[in-house]
Each structure stands twice: as C-alpha cells, then as structure tokens.
Amino acid sequence: MKIFVLCLFLHFGKTISSDPMMTGINLFYWTLVLFCINDMSPGASADVSHHASADDIYEGDTFLLPCEFHTFDVDPTPSVLWSRYDLRPSTVHRHQKEGDAFEDQNQLYSGRTSMMTDALETGDLSLTLTQLKVSDSGTYTCSITSVRGEHRVTDVQLQVKEWFPSWVTALLVVISVVLIVVVPVVIHFYQYIISVYHVDVESGVQSVQLPCKTMRYLTRFNKVEWYQYTNIVHTYEVDSEPTGHHHIQTEMKVTPMRWGNFSLTLKNPTEDNSGSWTCSVYRDGEMLEKKVHLQVKVPKVKVAPGQESVLLLFRTTVPSAVVVWSRKNGDKSDKVHVFHNGSDQPEDQPEDQFWLYRSRTEMTQNDFSLTLKHPTDFDSETFMCTVYGEDGNILRKKEVRLNVEVCKVKFAEGEESVLLPFRTTENLPDDVVVEWRREDLNHPVHIYLDGSEQLDQQDPGYEGRTEMKADLLTSGDFSLTLKEPKVQDEGTYVCEVFNTNIRRRKTVKLQVKGGRGLHRRTRRDSADPTPLLNLV
Structure with a gap:
C-alpha cells in the first residue's frame, strides 16, 4: 500500500514538471509504476x-x-x-x-x-x-x-465461546457428586425422624416393607407390636417367639432392631391390607408410636358388553403345586377355578366351585392367567389368584378388579322389534330354566322350562310379544326378541339361566332413543286392574 502511495506521488510530480532534466526521473517513475501494477496483481499479498x-x-x-x-x-x-x-x-x-x-x-x-x-x-x-x-x-x-x-x-x-464456562461445569460435577452421596444419607436418616410413612405397592409382589425406624431405642426395648387399624398383626417380645396373624404373613428381622429398625415385612400384600398400620415400641413403661399408610394398587380390567372372553393376567415364575382363582363376595370368597396336579379341566374342578363359573373358565398353560368366557355385569368384582407350594404355604397372591359394562339397548317407538342380547356357553343340559324378568315387575317377561316356553305366568303386558330361539340350549344364545316395543317397555331386564349345578346371569337396560318415555308403570304388578298412572 505504501508503494502504491509513492507511485501516485511520483506521478503527480511528473505532471507538474516540464524540465527536460527530469527525463531520468521519468524513467525511474515508469519503472516504479510498473512495479506498483505488478505489486497489485492477483499473485501479490493483500494484508x-x-x-x-x-x-x-x-x-x-x-x-x-x-x-x-x-x-x-x-x-x-x-x-x-x-x-x-x-x-x-x-x-x-x-x-x-x-x-x-x-x-x-x-x-x-x-x-x-x-x-x-x-x-x-x-x-x-x-x-x-x-x-x-x-x-x-x-x-x-x-x-x-x-x-x-x-x-x-x-x-x-x-473466538469460540463455550456454552457453559469450565468452572460452571466443574461446579455442576461437584454438586452432582455431593447429591449422590448426601441424598441417600439424608433419606436414610429422614426415615428415623418422620412419624408417618406412605407406602404404595402393586398387587402381586412377593412382599412389601412397612418402615418403622427410630433413634431413641437403639439398645433397650421390651416389646414391638404392629397393628392394622386396631387388630394386632405381629408381636415381638424380647426372649420370646414372635407371634403373628394366621391370615397375614409377616416377618421382623432381629438384627436391625439393634439399630432402631423395627420395620415389618408383609408378604403377598392384598387390597385388604391397604390402610393404616401402627408400629408401637415399648421400653420400661414408655411407648413410641409410628404410623404407615399402605396402598396396595389393584390392576383394573374393563370389558365391553358382549365380549367373548376376558383375560385376568398373572404372569410369574413361581413354581407351584396348586393355583386357586377366587372371587370376593363380601367377607368370604367364591371359588372360581382350580389348577391342581397339572390339570384344570372342567371335570377336574372341585365340587365347591361357584356355580356361576362352571364350564366358563380355563387357565393359560405358560402362566397363571385366567380366561373367563362370556363375561357379564354380574362378574364385575375383584378376583384373586393364590399360588400354593407343595407344603401348602402361600407363595404368591395377586388381585385383579374386573368391570363388565352393563349392556344398553335403545329403540324407537314404532320399530318392528328389538333384541335383548345374551350369549353364554354352549350345550347346556336340558333341565336348565331360562327366565327373563324386568326389575320393577313382579311377573316374568318370558320363561323357558322343561324344553319349552312357559308363558302362563308371563306379565300380561308382554303377552304375544316375546320370542326366543328354538336351539337356545345347544347354541347358548338366550337373547330375547321383544316385538312392537313401546315406551312402557323401557327398564332394566335380567336374564337368569340355571339349574342345580350352573348359573348364568346378565343385565340389559332397554332405553327409548332420545330420552325417557312420558308414560311409565309405577307399580310392580302390571296385572293389577287399576289404571296406570299417566305421568305428564
């Protein structure tokens, strides 16, 4: 660049001079101009x-x-x-x-x-x-x-900048290491401080620990009692054998008690075990009390009406001698299915199998899952699978809550007919009774008995308007056809199929399209000659 300026200066000097003595200078000038041009050529350096x-x-x-x-x-x-x-x-x-x-x-x-x-x-x-x-x-x-x-x-x-300065990265690493080390320690000692614990567990696990830890009685204590609500479940006394509830499997480790850990191991927890548990530790007339809120979560299975079958899932690798599926029925349970000695065929089921499930269940070969055929709303309940070992001890339990939706059928007044569906197992014995009833009526809507329809006890309001298939026992199709449906036919219908050994039930809600009818029966006995009340 300096050379270029010098060239311009010499050129300017040349133009203002006319002295012939400048010839030599002019020659030198043109030499520098050529050098400048060459200096600015593509091969030159541009700083x-x-x-x-x-x-x-x-x-x-x-x-x-x-x-x-x-x-x-x-x-x-x-x-x-x-x-x-x-x-x-x-x-x-x-x-x-x-x-x-x-x-x-x-x-x-x-x-x-x-x-x-x-x-x-x-x-x-x-x-x-x-x-x-x-x-x-x-x-x-x-x-x-x-x-x-x-x-x-x-x-x-x-100049490239880093997203996080190195000192920030180093600080985060230090904080992470501190948290990894400190947090478990804090959690460990926190369990010794709190007085109420919350424990959630899935149904089907082998066991769950109900924590009870304290730093007060680290050396001397006389007795430990565990309660579920007000019922004593497990007792441990120094120099005595521990005692427990015969329906609930529990265990306490002796060694951890020396360090203030009086936790209780509850084996095969079920929904009945959910709720408030209390741990009471006694020492020389003093008592320390801590509470545990246990929640045993039961999986739910929802089934649409008319579904052919439903699978109640339970997969485990526990070796077993006997597997029993049962259904909760208040304080007792109904036996649904038994797998024993490698067989679960219908003829191998016990005599006390609940008659609602006879010939309707089978188990999967590779696990303990249960298939329930033709589920209806009457099957909506909590089912439990209990696995027993060869010594008769319970190895595992799992609960499944089944919810079968009630079948709903809608019709429009003036239709030729409407079908109330009900299918169940095929080839039922000839002595079964089939009865369709409406909940708000005393008389049945339709009866099948001794191989034929028995309509002499039928509600007069349905006379000549009901029909069932001729091969109902063979096909297992007990659906009812209601001809010329009326607004007054709206209501809840129940079909029962039974004899001394089996029972099948299903609910069907019949509704008028677009809303409820204006005219409705108000008495249970439609045979009463008194005119029906007209609700407007």
Missing part, C-alpha cells in the same frame, strides 16, 4: 484482517471464514490454503483445481471443513467450519499458492 464476532459464536455452531480473491485472473490456476500457524501441522484446508486435498490436513479439523466446489472460478474462497470447538479459537490465514509462490490474502480471527 487484510477480519475479526469474527465472539458474541454469538458458540461451541457446536457453524461459521464461515470469509475470503475473496480474483483467482480466475491468475494463470496457471492457483490453489487455496487455509492455515493456522500456531498448529503443527498448520494446514486447516487445501483446495485445488481438482478439488479438496486432505493429505496434510491437521486431524483436529478432519470432516469439519468445506469450500465451494467452484471457488477458484468465482473467487469466493471462504471456508465453512462446522461443529465449532473452543480449541478452534485463533487466527486463520487464507493464502494463494501458485508458481510465483505463496501469497497471503487475508487473516480471520475466530
């Missing part, structure tokens, strides 16, 4: 520096290092070299007429640099640098290499 802004360049970003030069005026075509002289090797990227050349590239930039394929034709020699790192910070030099040598075009200073 231009760019600073990349550091405010918005971070690790992981992509950045374009700018460089422009009229390489198309240089003959022969040169190559482009991007370098960082503080590195060894210093080559960041090399581009030739044939394309990119990576032979001598510094491996720190491997796979992270690129240039335009037509860079030498357009003169855009900019370098794209991807996946920036803090170590990429530095001065990048763009140079042209030709037969005349290497000429620097521009320098670009790049």
Whole structure:
C-alpha cells in the first residue's frame, strides 16, 4: 500500500514538471509504476484482517471464514490454503483445481471443513467450519499458492465461546457428586425422624416393607407390636417367639432392631391390607408410636358388553403345586377355578366351585392367567389368584378388579322389534330354566322350562310379544326378541339361566332413543286392574 502511495506521488510530480532534466526521473517513475501494477496483481499479498464476532459464536455452531480473491485472473490456476500457524501441522484446508486435498490436513479439523466446489472460478474462497470447538479459537490465514509462490490474502480471527464456562461445569460435577452421596444419607436418616410413612405397592409382589425406624431405642426395648387399624398383626417380645396373624404373613428381622429398625415385612400384600398400620415400641413403661399408610394398587380390567372372553393376567415364575382363582363376595370368597396336579379341566374342578363359573373358565398353560368366557355385569368384582407350594404355604397372591359394562339397548317407538342380547356357553343340559324378568315387575317377561316356553305366568303386558330361539340350549344364545316395543317397555331386564349345578346371569337396560318415555308403570304388578298412572 505504501508503494502504491509513492507511485501516485511520483506521478503527480511528473505532471507538474516540464524540465527536460527530469527525463531520468521519468524513467525511474515508469519503472516504479510498473512495479506498483505488478505489486497489485492477483499473485501479490493483500494484508487484510477480519475479526469474527465472539458474541454469538458458540461451541457446536457453524461459521464461515470469509475470503475473496480474483483467482480466475491468475494463470496457471492457483490453489487455496487455509492455515493456522500456531498448529503443527498448520494446514486447516487445501483446495485445488481438482478439488479438496486432505493429505496434510491437521486431524483436529478432519470432516469439519468445506469450500465451494467452484471457488477458484468465482473467487469466493471462504471456508465453512462446522461443529465449532473452543480449541478452534485463533487466527486463520487464507493464502494463494501458485508458481510465483505463496501469497497471503487475508487473516480471520475466530473466538469460540463455550456454552457453559469450565468452572460452571466443574461446579455442576461437584454438586452432582455431593447429591449422590448426601441424598441417600439424608433419606436414610429422614426415615428415623418422620412419624408417618406412605407406602404404595402393586398387587402381586412377593412382599412389601412397612418402615418403622427410630433413634431413641437403639439398645433397650421390651416389646414391638404392629397393628392394622386396631387388630394386632405381629408381636415381638424380647426372649420370646414372635407371634403373628394366621391370615397375614409377616416377618421382623432381629438384627436391625439393634439399630432402631423395627420395620415389618408383609408378604403377598392384598387390597385388604391397604390402610393404616401402627408400629408401637415399648421400653420400661414408655411407648413410641409410628404410623404407615399402605396402598396396595389393584390392576383394573374393563370389558365391553358382549365380549367373548376376558383375560385376568398373572404372569410369574413361581413354581407351584396348586393355583386357586377366587372371587370376593363380601367377607368370604367364591371359588372360581382350580389348577391342581397339572390339570384344570372342567371335570377336574372341585365340587365347591361357584356355580356361576362352571364350564366358563380355563387357565393359560405358560402362566397363571385366567380366561373367563362370556363375561357379564354380574362378574364385575375383584378376583384373586393364590399360588400354593407343595407344603401348602402361600407363595404368591395377586388381585385383579374386573368391570363388565352393563349392556344398553335403545329403540324407537314404532320399530318392528328389538333384541335383548345374551350369549353364554354352549350345550347346556336340558333341565336348565331360562327366565327373563324386568326389575320393577313382579311377573316374568318370558320363561323357558322343561324344553319349552312357559308363558302362563308371563306379565300380561308382554303377552304375544316375546320370542326366543328354538336351539337356545345347544347354541347358548338366550337373547330375547321383544316385538312392537313401546315406551312402557323401557327398564332394566335380567336374564337368569340355571339349574342345580350352573348359573348364568346378565343385565340389559332397554332405553327409548332420545330420552325417557312420558308414560311409565309405577307399580310392580302390571296385572293389577287399576289404571296406570299417566305421568305428564
């Protein structure tokens, strides 16, 4: 640049001078002009520096290092070299007429640099640098290499900032290590301080621990009692054998008691075990009390009306001798299915199998899951699977809550007929009785008995309007066809199929489309000659 200014000055001096003595000076002048032109030719060095802004360049970003030069005026075509002289090797990227050349590239930039394929034709020699790192910070030099040598075009200073300063990263690491070490210790001692514990567990687990920890009675205590509500479940007295409830399997470890841990292990927890538990520790007339709120979660199975079967899932690898599925019925339970001695065929079921489930159940061979055929709303209840070992001890329990939706049928007044559906197991014995009733009426809607329809006791309001299939016992289809349905027919219908050994039941709610009817019976006995009340 200085040479260029000097040339201009000499040219200006020449124009204002007419002395012939200046001939020698003029000759010297033209020599310098030619030198200036050559100095500004494409092969010369242009000392231009760019600073990349550091405010918005971070690790992981992509950045374009700018460089422009009229390489198309240089003959022969040169190559482009991007370098960082503080590195060894210093080559960041090399581009030739044939394309990119990576032979001598510094491996720190491997796979992270690129240039335009037509860079030498357009003169855009900019370098794209991807996946920036803090170590990429530095001065990048763009140079042209030709037969005349290497000429620097521009320098670009790049400053890459890290998203998180190193001191922040180090601090986070220290905090994480402290939390990993401190939090379990805090939780451990917190259990010794709190007075009420909350424990949630899924039905089907082998056991659950009800915590009771204290730092008060670490050495001497006389007795420990565990209650569920007001019932004593487990008692431990020093120098005595522990006692428990014969229906509930419990266990306490002696060694942890020396360290103030009086926790109770409850085996095979069920929904009946949910609720409030109390741990009382006695020492020389003093008493320490802690409470545990236990919640045993029972899985729910929802079934749409008319579904062919439902699977009550229980998969476990516990070896078993006997598996018993039962259904809760108040304080007692009804036996649903028994798997014993490798067989669960209908003829192998016990005599006390509940008659509602005879010939309707089977177990999966690979696990203890139960298939219940033709479920109805009367099956909506909690089922329990109990697995027994060869010694008769309970190995595992699981509960499943089944919810079968009530079947709903809608009709419009004036329709030719409406079907109240009910399908169950096929090939039922000839002595079964089939009875359709409506809950608010005393007389049945339809009766099938001794192989034929018995309509002499039928409610007069349904006379001549009900019909069932002829092969109902063989097909297991006990659906009722109600002809010419009326608004007064709206209500809840129950079908029962039974004899001395089996029983099937289903509810069907019959509704008028668009809302309830205006006219409705108000007495249970429709045979009463008194006119029905008209509700408007």
